[in-house]
Structures are given as C-alpha cells and as structure tokens.
Amino acid sequence: MEAYTYMLYCKDGSFYTGWTNNLQKRLAAHNEGKGAKYTRVRLPVKLVYYERYSSKSAAMHREYEIKQLTHGEKMSLCSDLNDKLF
Secondary structure (H helix, E strand, O other): OOEEEEEEEEOOOOEEEEEEOOHHHHHHHHHOOOOOHHHHOOOOEEEEEEEEEOOHHHHHHHHHHHHOOOHHHHHHHOHHHHHHHO
16 A cells, blocks of 8 residues: 655645545545545645655655754755745
8 A cells, every 4th residue: 555745835925734545535525625624724735745655654754754853954854845835
C-alpha cells in the first residue's frame, strides 16, 4: 500500500501536516471543509509538499517528524515553492 505524508499551506499562513493513502482525495476533502478540524477554518489550503512511502507506519513516522519542525524549517522544506507562496 502506498502512503503519503503531506504538508498544506493554509490561508492564514500556517502549515498543516498529515498522512493519507490517497493524496488527491484527501486534498479535495480538506478544501471542501471535510478534512481536519484545523483546516476547516483556514481555507483554502494548498498542497506544498509531499513524500511517498511504501507503508502507513513510515508515512505516520515522517508526519510526526515534520510536525516537530519550526515554521521556518517547514518553509525551507518546501523552498522550491517559496516564490509562489510567501
């Protein structure tokens, strides 16, 4: 099973990190207000970073690691998109 760790950029300038086994479906759910409670009040959100894993546990472990990063470190993680977002 493929799994993804992903990071969203929210309207208020914050980041949301999660994991899923269907990235497109999960992104659509977030932007429809059916995703996490955190993102519902920060719409719209943009996918700014993702990583693909071969297992759910690996994706969840990486999600935890990313959530421990500072805002600046998260910005650096998706630095190739910085010109478009920030």
